[in-house]
Amino acid sequence: MQRPVSTTRELVHLAWPMLVAQLAMMANAVIDTAMAGRLTVVDLAAVGIAASIMATVLMSLVSVLFALPPIISHLYGANRQGEIGREIHQGMWISLALALVAILLMRFPGPFIAISHLQPAVETKVRAYLDASAWGVPAAFALRLFFGLSMGIHRPRPVMFFNLLSLGLKVPLNALFMYGLFGLPALGAAGAAVATSIDAWLMSALAWGWCLRHPKYAEFELRRRIAAPDFAAIKEFLKLGIPIGLTFIADVTAFTFMALFIARLGPIMSGAHQIAANLAALAFMIPLSLGNATSVLVGQALGAGQPERARHICWEGIRLGISIAVVLCLTFWLAAPHIAAFYTTDLQVQTIAIPLIAMVGLYHLGDALQAITVNALRGYKNSVVPMIIYTITLWVPGLGGGIVLGLTDMLGPARGASGFWLAGIGSIWLVGGLMAFYLDHTSKKQRPEQAPDTGN
Numbered sequence: 001m002q003r004p005v006s007t008t009r010e011l012v013h014l015a016w017p018m019l020v021a022q023l024a025m026m027a028n029a030v031i032d033t034a035m036a037g038r039l040t041v042v043d044l045a046a047v048g049i050a051a052s053i054m055a056t057v058l059m060s061l062v063s064v065l066f067a068l069p070p071i072i073s074h075l076y077g078a079n080r081q082g083e084i085g086r087e088i089h090q091g092m093w094i095s096l097a098l099a100l101v102a103i104l105l106m107r108f109p110g111p112f113i114a115i116s117h118l119q120p121a122v123e124t125k126v127r128a129y130l131d132a133s134a135w136g137v138p139a140a141f142a143l144r145l146f147f148g149l150s151m152g153i154h155r156p157r158p159v160m161f162f163n164l165l166s167l168g169l170k171v172p173l174n175a176l177f178m179y180g181l182f183g184l185p186a187l188g189a190a191g192a193a194v195a196t197s198i199d200a201w202l203m204s205a206l207a208w209g210w211c212l213r214h215p216k217y218a219e220f221e222l223r224r225r226i227a228a229p230d231f232a233a234i235k236e237f238l239k240l241g242i243p244i245g246l247t248f249i250a251d252v253t254a255f256t257f258m259a260l261f262i263a264r265l266g267p268i269m270s271g272a273h274q275i276a277a278n279l280a281a282l283a284f285m286i287p288l289s290l291g292n293a294t295s296v297l298v299g300q301a302l303g304a305g306q307p308e309r310a311r312h313i314c315w316e317g318i319r320l321g322i323s324i325a326v327v328l329c330l331t332f333w334l335a336a337p338h339i340a341a342f343y344t345t346d347l348q349v350q351t352i353a354i355p356l357i358a359m360v361g362l363y364h365l366g367d368a369l370q371a372i373t374v375n376a377l378r379g380y381k382n383s384v385v386p387m388i389i390y391t392i393t394l395w396v397p398g399l400g401g402g403i404v405l406g407l408t409d410m411l412g413p414a415r416g417a418s419g420f421w422l423a424g425i426g427s428i429w430l431v432g433g434l435m436a437f438y439l440d441h442t443s444k445k446q447r448p449e450q451a452p453d454t455g456n
Contacts (some may be wrong), residue, residue: 007316011293013233016264017156019289021147024163026282028170028199032192033278035174037140037271037344039188044344045267047127048274052256053112053126054133056249057105058140061098064142067241069292070299070378072152077303085221086230088149089138090237093229095141106134115260117233122267126192136197139204146207152295155216156312158207166203173199243383247374254394254427258402259419265416272352273417275343280367283328287321291375298379303435311443313401314376318369318436325368332361352417359421366425369432373439380442389434 029051036047068091075083109130113123147159173195180186187194211217259277263270294317301310332339336357340350374386404410405419415422 007313008304010297011290011313011317011320014154014156014296015289017160018292021156021160021163022285022289023282024160024167024284027167028196030278031170031174032196032272034343035171035178036189036192036292037346039178040273041267041346041349042119042121042123043189044172044274044346044349045263046122046129046268047192047271048259049122049263050129050133050189050193051120052277053109053130054106054261056112056253056256057102058137059252060245060249061102062141062144062284063252064093064098064238064241064245065141065148066244066248066378067129067237067383068148068399069144069152069339070295070381071237071240072149073154073296073299073379074303074381076153077300079199081219084149084153084223085224086233087237088145088220088222090230090233091145091148092226094234094237094241095145097137099138099141101253102137103134106137108128110199110394112260115257117264119267122263125189128187128377132190132193132197136200136287139197139200142204143200143207146211147202148212149220151292152321153220154296154300156398158210162207163201165206166199169199169202170195173187178221180397181209183369240378240381241384244378247383247387250387250390250394254399254423257399258424259278261403261407262417262420263406268346268348269352269417271344271346271349272356273420275340275349276356276360276421278343279332279357280363281338282334283325283364284367284371285322286328287362287371288375290317290321291372294372295379298376299381302380307443310379314373314379314439314443317376321368321372322365325365329361329365332364333358356417356421359418359425363421363425365430366429370428370435373432373435376439377435377442382442384429385438389431389438393427393431393434397430398423401426 032047032051033044038042069086071087072084075081075087107130111125113126118126143162146162150156150159155311174192175181176184177187177191177194178189179191212223255277261271262273294313297313298310301313303308336354337350339357342354343353344350374390377383377386402420403422403424405415407414407416407419
């Protein structure tokens with residue numbers, strides 16, 4: 001009878017620093033939105049649209065590195081610490097290539113902007129935001145390597161610390177560059193991106209400087225000479241990482257392209273949707289942290305040859321995550337007017353945002369289920385089937401259904417942003433159900449003598 005309690009405590013012990021770290025990261029976007037909302041509707045819309053483009057580009061590429069925690073957790077569970085440094089060094093070469101692609105896409109965002117049909121004033125601010133953000137891309141990838149290492153070895157507190165430190169710098173840096181304090185030019189929406197880039201470089205330098213000098217990381221041989229790219233090791237890394245990256249592309253683009261299509265309806269509708277999207281992403285940090293904890297513990301259990309324990313961890317994580325999601329759902333329904341007022345003082349934006357915030361509650365229930373199940377599957381080094389499920393479900397009934405319901409009269413009057421959210425709710429619940437079924441199948445067939453594959 002003690003085992004479920006012990007597993008729950010272990011999940012919470014690992015998840016809460018991750019949650020604090022994720023909330024701190026997400027709070028940066030909330031701060032940008034709230035501070036832009038104190039400027040103009042154009043600045044608010046520009047931050048939302050530019051952040052959506054940046055998330056599409058950056059997260060789709062950096063997500064390839066999400067293969068690192070399960071790879072490291074398997075090595076750590078099997079007491080093969082000496083191989084962990086090699087994985088980090090090869091991850092560095094992968095990061096450099098991915099960062100270059102991200103910079104090029106952010107400096108030349110024409111295809112993304114074409115989808116949105118932006119007003120000239122909004123487009124100018126969006127381009128300025130993306131140009132400034134590109135300078136921080138290499139630092140963002142370096143930080144992700146550090147985070148992946150720390151999470152994979154069951155040490156999330158350094159990740160929490162550096163994210164909290166980053167958050168503490170965000171407001172003053174934003175104020176300096178957005179509002180033009182102490183004689184600096186007021187850059188508006190672009191100032192938020194300048195602040196983010198500076199913040200990322202500071203945190204990357206501090207995190208790796210601390211890591212390379214800390215005795216608890218010495219066993220991983222991180223300071224040894226970095227070898228030339230090992231293409232066999234990189235290939236194995238990418239077998240897991242590329243499907244994870246494609247899964248994120250399906251997930252992130254379905255969500256952010258929704259913002260780009262809604263931008264066609266004008267800055268007021270776009271601003272209201274951005275509030276709802278910010279809230280959904282903020283709530284997502286809770287199941288994401290639980291999912292990350294589940295993935296690490298599952299990987300360590302499998303590395304130690306304990307498949308039954310790995311299966312138990314999966315379902316304990318799901319039970320805990322759904323329980324929290326129900327509480328959040330009720331909170332969104334009851335507090336929607338107050339949440340909208342926190343984000344913006346514009347009454348038109350508030351009026352549209354309030355029903356969207358209520359819909360976020362329903363969306364979050366499905367989002368919590370899929371977040372935990374997909375991360376649990378990564379603990380099994382299983383990423384191909386989730387990629388297929390995400391791509392088909394989120395793009396066809398999800399984004400496609402949103403376009404039909406939100407922008408056309410094929411199924412009644414066009415519903416605008418609410419039509420996109422209705423389709424999103426249905427698709428995310430379908431993803432969660434399919435992923436839970438597949439996780440059950442995967443965990444049942446795992447045997448102690450089997451080494452988990454990196455394929456499907």
